[in-house]
Amino acid sequence: MNTLTALLASSPAQEAPARQLMAFTLGTHILIVPLGVALPFITLVMHHRALRKNDPVALLLARRWSAVMAVQFAVGIVTGTVLSFEFGLLWPKMMGTWGDVFGLGFGVEAWAFFLEAVLIAIYLYGWRRLKPWTHFWLAVPLPFAALMGAFGIIGANSWMNTPQGFTLDASGKPMNVSVQQAVFTPMFGPEYWHFVAAMFLTAGYVVAGIYAVGWLRGRRDRYHKLGFTVPFTVAAILTPVQFFLGDNIARQIYHKQPEKFAAAEIVWNTGTHVPEYLFGRLESDGSVKGGLKIPDLDSFLAGFSANTQVTGLTSVPAADRPTAAEATLVHWTFDIMATIGSVLILLALWYAVYWLWRRDLPKTRWFFRCAALAGVASVITVECGWITTEVGRQPWIVYQYMRVSDAVTPTKAGSLWTMFGIVVVVYVLVFGAFVGVVRMMSRRWRRVDQGHVPPPGEGPETDTPYGPRPEPAAVAPGASGSGGSSGSSALRPDHGPRPSKGGTE
Amino acid sequence: MTAGVVAWILLLAVAAYACGGGVDYGAGFWDLVAGGTERGERPRWLIDHAMEPVWEVNNVWLIFVFILMWTGFPVFFEAVFSAMWLPLALAAVGLVLRGAGFALRKPTTRLARRRIYGAVFAVSSLLTPFFLGAAVGGVASGRAAPGVTASADVWANTTSIIAGLLAVAATAFLGAVFLTADARRFDAPDLERYFRLRSWFALVVVGILALIGLATTHKHTSYVYHGLTHGLGLLLVLLSLAAALATAWLVAGRRAGWARFTSVAAVALVIAAWGTAQRPYLVPTSLTVQQAAGATRTLQWLMLVTAIAIVLVGPALFLLYRLDTRGLLEAQTDADVEGGASRPGTSPL
Ligand code: HDD
Ligand code: HEM
Ligand code: HEM
Numbered sequence: 001m002n003t004l005t006a007l008l009a010s011s012p013a014q015e016a017p018a019r020q021l022m023a024f025t026l027g028t029h030i031l032i033v034p035l036g037v038a039l040p041f042i043t044l045v046m047h048h049r050a051l052r053k054n055d056p057v058a059l060l061l062a063r064r065w066s067a068v069m070a071v072q073f074a075v076g077i078v079t080g081t082v083l084s085f086e087f088g089l090l091w092p093k094m095m096g097t098w099g100d101v102f103g104l105g106f107g108v109e110a111w112a113f114f115l116e117a118v119l120i121a122i123y124l125y126g127w128r129r130l131k132p133w134t135h136f137w138l139a140v141p142l143p144f145a146a147l148m149g150a151f152g153i154i155g156a157n158s159w160m161n162t163p164q165g166f167t168l169d170a171s172g173k174p175m176n177v178s179v180q181q182a183v184f185t186p187m188f189g190p191e192y193w194h195f196v197a198a199m200f201l202t203a204g205y206v207v208a209g210i211y212a213v214g215w216l217r218g219r220r221d222r223y224h225k226l227g228f229t230v231p232f233t234v235a236a237i238l239t240p241v242q243f244f245l246g247d248n249i250a251r252q253i254y255h256k257q258p259e260k261f262a263a264a265e266i267v268w269n270t271g272t273h274v275p276e277y278l279f280g281r282l283e284s285d286g287s288v289k290g291g292l293k294i295p296d297l298d299s300f301l302a303g304f305s306a307n308t309q310v311t312g313l314t315s316v317p318a319a320d321r322p323t324a325a326e327a328t329l330v331h332w333t334f335d336i337m338a339t340i341g342s343v344l345i346l347l348a349l350w351y352a353v354y355w356l357w358r359r360d361l362p363k364t365r366w367f368f369r370c371a372a373l374a375g376v377a378s379v380i381t382v383e384c385g386w387i388t389t390e391v392g393r394q395p396w397i398v399y400q401y402m403r404v405s406d407a408v409t410p411t412k413a414g415s416l417w418t419m420f421g422i423v424v425v426v427y428v429l430v431f432g433a434f435v436g437v438v439r440m441m442s443r444r445w446r447r448v449d450q451g452h453v454p455p456p457g458e459g460p461e462t463d464t465p466y467g468p469r470p471e472p473a474a475v476a477p478g479a480s481g482s483g484g485s486s487g488s489s490a491l492r493p494d495h496g497p498r499p500s501k502g503g504t505e
Numbered sequence: 506m507t508a509g510v511v512a513w514i515l516l517l518a519v520a521a522y523a524c525g526g527g528v529d530y531g532a533g534f535w536d537l538v539a540g541g542t543e544r545g546e547r548p549r550w551l552i553d554h555a556m557e558p559v560w561e562v563n564n565v566w567l568i569f570v571f572i573l574m575w576t577g578f579p580v581f582f583e584a585v586f587s588a589m590w591l592p593l594a595l596a597a598v599g600l601v602l603r604g605a606g607f608a609l610r611k612p613t614t615r616l617a618r619r620r621i622y623g624a625v626f627a628v629s630s631l632l633t634p635f636f637l638g639a640a641v642g643g644v645a646s647g648r649a650a651p652g653v654t655a656s657a658d659v660w661a662n663t664t665s666i667i668a669g670l671l672a673v674a675a676t677a678f679l680g681a682v683f684l685t686a687d688a689r690r691f692d693a694p695d696l697e698r699y700f701r702l703r704s705w706f707a708l709v710v711v712g713i714l715a716l717i718g719l720a721t722t723h724k725h726t727s728y729v730y731h732g733l734t735h736g737l738g739l740l741l742v743l744l745s746l747a748a749a750l751a752t753a754w755l756v757a758g759r760r761a762g763w764a765r766f767t768s769v770a771a772v773a774l775v776i777a778a779w780g781t782a783q784r785p786y787l788v789p790t791s792l793t794v795q796q797a798a799g800a801t802r803t804l805q806w807l808m809l810v811t812a813i814a815i816v817l818v819g820p821a822l823f824l825l826y827r828l829d830t831r832g833l834l835e836a837q838t839d840a841d842v843e844g845g846a847s848r849p850g851t852s853p854l
Contacts, residue, residue, distance in 0.1 A: 070608070071608055071609065074604055074605065074607070074608030074609075075604075075605060075608070077564055077604060078600060078601045078603075078604035078605055079601070080568075081564060081567065081568065081597070081600050081601070081604075082597050082600070082601055084568055084571050084572075085571075085593060085594070085596075085597035085600075086597075087571070087575065087586075088571070088575070088582055088583075088585070088586025088593065089586055089590060089593060089594055089597070092582070092583040092586045092587045093583060095575040095579055095582050095583060095586075096579045096580050096582060096583025096584075097579065098579070099575035099576055099579030099582060099583075099799060100576055100577070100579050100799025100800045100803040100804075101800070101803070103572060103575045103576030103579070103799075103803075104576055104803060104806055104807065104810065106572045106575075106576070107572050107573075107576060107806075107807060107810040107811075108810060109572075110565065110568050110569050110572050110814070111810065111813065111814035111817060111818055113565050113568065114562070114565045114569075114814065114818045114821075114822075115817055115818055115821055117562045117564075117565055118562055118818065118821040118822055118824075118825045119821065121562060121825055122824065122825055122828060125829075126828070130828075138824075166800075174800075175800065176800075177799075177800035177802050177803050178802065179802055179803060179806045409586075409587060409590065410587060411587070411590045415590070415591070415594075419594050419598075422598055423598065426598060426601055426602065427601075430601060430602075430605040430609075433605065433609050433622070434605070434609065437609050
């Protein structure tokens with residue numbers, strides 16, 4: 001917040017609400033994205049296991065995850081759609097000027113989402129009637145579609161960070177657009193792989209974390225063990241990989257966006273033998289308050305030698321770099337990300353060593369406590385990563401070509417603040433309802449797992465959610481009135497629960 | 506030349522959204538007016554089941570429209586979103602409520618809560634197309650010119666309001682026709698009658714609104730008005746009229762399934778007529794397709810991306826609709842995810 005107040009002196013009044021709104025809607029969309037990208041993959045791993053080993057527990061897990069996926073995908077779509085409106089509602093000048101240079105990535109993203117929406121519909125609604133393996137194979141392209149979608153988004157974002165693929169004409173308009181160059185910008189590769197690994201890792205820890213909580217509460221059956229092991233393994237494998245990718249992206253920033261690197265490491269003056277600060281606060285006079293100072297380390301990390309020169313924030317005019325408050329924010333989010341990333345490695349090591357040694361999950365409760373925390377921690381890490389990326393780019397919306405203040409909509413600040421208020425309220429409701437629904441689903445399942453079969457007709461409409469497709473009998477004119485489409489689906493012979501996919505077909 | 510092609514692709518995407526999304530909104534509209542819990546239960550039940558697998562897919566058309574706008578015609582995108590700020594912002598909020606309301610209603614078991622989600626879904630199904638229609642009206646009447654900033658008279662004028670109402674009526678028409686066909690497919694004669702009446706009614710309303718629109722907005726939209734009443738534009742309007750009448754006739758008979766195609770044709774043809782009428786402008790009469798066009802290279806790539814989309818998404822979409830109409834797609838029941846089979850300690854049923 002105070003970041004913004006500092007900036008406001010020189011920027012249009014609309015900028016503050018526009019930035020707040022963009023940051024809020026992106027920040028919430030990102031909460032859903034890891035599941036959106038990686039849950040299909042994790043579910044498919046489980047599904048495959050179920051079919052190959054004819055394992056009903058695995059199948060049940062896969063089915064339940066896909067029921068969660070249905071709701072989560074919808075929330076991802078609506079929050080994502082808001083973002084595409086916001087490009088126009090908040091940053092019309094950016095799109096008006098640069099749309100034809102970097103917009104194409106979104107085109108790729110659009111058809112990837114298209115494919116994803118279609119395939120997800122088939123997967124979610126195919127459980128009952130499709131042949132088991134046909135059903136599985138129809139969903140196999142899903143993770144690839146998600147990767148294509150990420151390609152588009154990250155392509156656009158990395159272009160904003162290191163724009164290229166055009167020249168400017170006399171009036172400052174882009175011309176000679178080269179699409180290949182605009183898509184494959186210098187930051188694209190590092191950002192893409194770091195992002196993809198983060199998504200799979202986060203989804204893995206989040207899903208595993210849920211079962212870890214169950215485990216801690218004493219539910220130590222095979223169902224919880226499997227629900228924990230599969231996603232946790234995926235995440236644990238990726239954790240060390242992510243560490244290297246993170247190190248790589250940091251070094252790329254050192255080369256390609258030196259001011260962002262300087263902000264992330266709060267380097268004020270260009271020089272060699274630059275110390276590394278763990279946390280701490282940058283003051284507007286360039287001094288650092290608090291934090292743990294490690295001499296020479298920053299230079300060493302950037303170029304493997306204490307003699308490496310690191311560019312400082314003062315290398316560019318104050319108007320062209322993040323403010324001290326912004327730099328502090330970037331520094332903190334960067335440090336939190338790196339810290340959590342490193343701690344997660346220890347957790348993954350613990351798991352790996354114990355598994356190699358004993359062929360089993362660690363017994364101690366501490367392991368499961370840490371695993372449950374890892375889910376939350378990785379989501380926090382993702383948020384931190386994005387704040388590093390986006391705030392570190394300030395004041396530019398297109399790095400070194402267009403300022404955020406030049407891109408903002410001419411709409412009045414009052415309207416934007418109102419919109420911001422409405423959006424916050426709506427999102428709180430939507431996310432609250434989303435969490436509520438998922439928790440309710442899981443509570444229901446748990447009750448059933450413990451042997452309490454819920455009464456078939458709790459309310460007049462109980463059978464409609466996930467109800468059977470209407471059959472002629474169910475719609476027979478007499479069937480109207482309360483409980484319209486027949487009684488409990490579970491009681492109907494043709495729709496009874498099937499023991500396993502492989503079984504009755 | 507390239508710009509012209511991309512402009513037609515854009516129009517095609519608009520038509521696809523109007524039809525695909527329109528059916529969805531229409532279903533929501535009928536959900537809204539279906540009456541109390543008791544009376545509305547059966548139509549609501551059909552609406553739920555008919556919409557199920559495809560709403561997310563329809564939403565993507567809108568995203569496609571935006572992308573074609575900002576990549577193909579950046580200046581146009583900027584102009585529309587600056588001038589039409591308020592209706593578009595409200596449409597965005599409506600979209601969130603709608604999608605979330607629909608998706609959350611399904612797995613919610615408690616009746617009171619389901620009612621809330623249902624109401625949110627239904628109300629936003631009415632408001633979203635209204636505001637999107639109003640924005641389109643602003644473009645067609647030339648008010649969304651480059652440099653215009655958001656103010657009430659840009660969109661709160663007769664043209665925009667009539668266009669918004671027309672959009673709502675058209676979605677109601679599409680929704681009712683599709684639901685009639687679904688009722689037939691699921692063999693529910695009472696619902697078939699119910700929605701048949703409503704498709705006729707909606708069609709009459711569309712007709713009345715269109716006439717009012719032509720009469721009252723003649724002045725502001727003279728360019729488009731002229732295009733719609735002459736030459737190719739007129740021909741398309743007449744074809745659309747024919748398709749609409751054919752729909753009215755088809756829903757009455759045993760071939761309600763075909764009415765879906767004619768109703769879609771009716772809407773798509775009107776949109777084609779609108780596009781034809783405002784040639785060569787994107788915003789009559791201040792911004793032509795050529796002026797707004799982005800870099801030629803990009804436009805060529807955009808065509809390539811579209812071609813790939815058609816090659817990849819087409820078959821998938823075809824598969825989806827095919828599986829769906831053959832009844833192979835069906836939501837999981839509670840029993841499925843409760844999985845009696847693997848309940849710890851119990852044997853498979
Ligand atoms: C669980 C997720 C996760 C983990 C463990 C890490 N990161 Fe990360 N990081 C992300 C998740 C993430 C992210 C959210 O996915 C970001 C935001 C933008 C992007 O592409 O990835 C990101 C961005 C990001 C950036 C900014 C890139 C830019 O501005 O374009 C840097 C410098 C790092 N990361 C560095 C690291 C380092 C040194 C880590 C050491 C362990 C690390 N990350 C672990
Ligand atoms: C690949 C992983 C992602 C998935 C599956 C996903 C999901 C979605 C969805 C469904 C949409 C709406 C578009 C539509 O309706 O088709 C969307 C749009 C958007 N998402 Fe995400 N999202 C992903 C990654 C991200 C990330 C990491 C961010 C940024 C933090 C992000 C920012 C956006 C933006 C800016 C849009 C609007 C752009 C557009 O419409 O093309 N997305 N996303
Ligand atoms: C598509 C890729 C994009 C991603 C992944 C992305 C991600 C983010 C994230 C995570 C934040 C910060 C959230 C926070 O502070 O909590 C943010 C802030 C912001 N983004 Fe981006 N963004 C993207 C595209 C855009 C676009 C297209 C624009 C403008 C047209 C934009 C402009 C901004 C602005 C102005 C802020 C506010 C910065 C601040 O709070 O200081 N971003 N973005």
